[in-house]
Amino acid sequence: MVDKYNHKKTFMNQKNMANTLAELIFIPAPGVGHLKLTMEIAKLLVNRDQRLFITVLVIKPLSVSSGTAVTAYIESLAENNMNHISFILLPQDETQPFHDPKDPSNSPIEFINSHSKYARNAVTDLKSQPGSRWIVGFVVDMFCTSMIDVANEFDVPTFVFFTSNAAFLGFTLYIKTLCDDLNRDVVDLSNSGTEILVPSFVNPVPTKVFWSGVKTRSGLDFVQWFARKLGEAKGIIVNTFLDLETHAIESLSADTSIPPLYPVGPILNLEGGSGGGKPFDDDVVRWLDSQPSSSVVFLCFGTNGSFDEVQVKEIARGLEQSGYRFVWSLRRPPSDQTSRDPSDYEDPSVVLPEGFLERTRGIGKVIGWSPQAPVLGHEAIGGFVSHCGWNSLLESLWFGVPTATWPMYAEQHMNAFEMVVELGLAVEIELDYMKDLYNTKANTIIVTAEQIESGIRRLMEDNEIRRKVKEMSAKSRSAVVEGGSSYASIGCLIQDFVRDNF
Template identity: 80%
Template sequence: MNIKGHCKYVRNIVADLKSHPGSGRVVGFVVDMFCICMIDVANEFNVPTYVFVTSNAAFVGFTLYLKALGDDLTRDVVELCNSDTEISVPSFVKPVPTKVFWSLVKTRAGLDIVQWIAKKLGEAKAIIVNTLFELETHAIESLSADTSIPPVYPVGPILNLEGGLGTKKTYDDDIIRWLDSQPSSSVVFLCFGSMGSFDEVQVKEIALGVELGGYRFLWSLRRTPLDQTSWIPSDYEDPSVVLPEGFLERTRGLGKVIGWAPQVAVLGHDAVGGFMSHCGWNSLLESLWFGVPSAAWPMYAEQQMNAFKMVTELGLAVEIKLDYMKYLSNPKATIVIVKAEEIESGIRRVMEDNEVRRKVKEMSAKSRSAVVEGGSSYASIGSLIQDFFSDNS
């Protein structure tokens, strides 16, 4: 979608609001990171812009750091991002392998977009991030210490705990009834997000890995879009067409293969003990909220960086394959096949690693405490509201 093309419509709406005093007063813009061109519209009306980032604070720092690298004319940033090395990024505790860098920065056109976003971020009045101080202490302190960066307000976790329930209510009930019949913390939940799907070869390896592991499982298996103009998977009418022969029969009673999944309801169920995830930031926040450890299998966008953070820096997840990359814009790009043995190992570790499980339970409690009165995110939202008022008193 061409977001810049929408600026004129927003401009017209705001102008109309300002011409009708009874319709309220525009005191600022809150925009998504990818709608950051709206800063120019806000400036026309002399109101501040607050940028809301749905990813994490470390990723904000990475984006801003890439601009700093680009400003240093001695560095070829694209070449650096495609090299096999590690780079010290201020918002990360440990050096970040370039193999887990956001895929967008590995081309000149993509890097130009990211550096432009970073430039516009610097023009915002403040940056609002869906995270919490206890989860990203280092990243938030790093950003706050840099006076060239606008104030950062961690206000998360912001979650939709209804999770879209009711959209497929009959199917939801069937899934929950099955989970109700399973022992506590015994089920590994495999779900790869709204755009997550695999080719048949990889599906078979996942199935073999699940079978090798021997754990109870709930697998949201989606079909790769047949139309290359769409990135959204669909459900299989008959999943057996891509699964190994006899898999459903051999695992009957042990596991359940479904299509779309009510992720929040599943993660919140007592029977779920592990989550094989694509590492979208919202999914990771949901898993932490419910105290379910993740097995990281990132696929696209900044998910590899999320996975690195969760596995390597924080110890809140285990690894399936941190540098797995699926290029949504190039479905013919070569993709490494993750073997059944790696998958089985990840499942076993996410279900048996008591240290990871302990850390996740602790972070679950901190997540819940952060958003109630007296919590860090509650206080941060209060400071943000004061910031709003300071411009409009």
């Protein structure tokens, strides 16, 4: 009798679950790049399970150009009649500055934290609407972990979307262990010029590549808080895949103190880059169409990537000396400390060596901002000189293009170390270059033309790395289709969204 009752109860639960609609609250970090990546995983989820609906709470950045880009992107999505996904644009809190050069580690986080009250109000309004769906979880960007507290007020679990890699996630969590359990002075350690063992890395990690966030006292305080908040999540969704970061994923999964991991990548926005809605220039397309396959080096340094005139001239000389064809996305540094946004040169010759454009006419193109993915996806591209943002590295692997590393800030040095040393999927131009986003006049090392030339030659001529990158490209595409590891991980994630609620 009991068995029959339990069987009937299970059947009814399954039936109710199949007929019930579930709501997820997504909160991306401010900026169109984060919003686009959030949209990619949101579309993936609702396409996999029609019971899921997603409401995206949008924190609009204070920067006029960034805010305009966010608004334009949302409007473009509305024109495409997005099913199961809707947006709520949160009010702006203009009393909390997004940039504070005196405290760069915390100001963006404080700006996000100041929107908690607006997120709380939006969810309250959503729940009060007639016919509202059952809210089964929050999915928050890694920079929005303070919103876990808002989710807790509604007794709803939070999943963190960690947009970087599993090895770096492991490093971040290990910082808490170093401080709390091993009583290490991480700031001193970070500046000691030594190496330490980190469980999510196979090789000892040089302290010179440590995340810049742990190299100051205020930064370390933030990282410790960040690691604690990650530990409060019900699960961590990571933009990576098992074949790429096998060791890191297995080490994290084996640690019972860490929330469950969902490697769902590569999650990519292949329609354009994060810097705006500018299309792929027809002139660049035509020029690339006329070049031999895998013959062109693409230099692009991300949304905040720019150099002073001295470094620009060294890059130009290195390119010219290498003799390789190139497309170079050259950006003007911000004019002052109130903005981190580079711009395009009206006339790039003002910072390039005299006669450079004339001497390289026909073998190279100097351009401004351009969507990155369409360039990497062109068959003429044979190598990528990159700042090593994680999205950029995933795109290069997706298209099977080897990378030469030139990290600048944040965790990019750790990404570069993983690609070069851990995985053997990139060559090194530089690992020590450090760019201060809040002080454009701060001293940095100069990467010489000879280093750049040598790196480009290795990038274009190392056939073993090219072979390994092509193999990983195939694995990245296999991971996201039915039968792949990330496809399966998405399925587990959906089950865990609904399992405890219906």
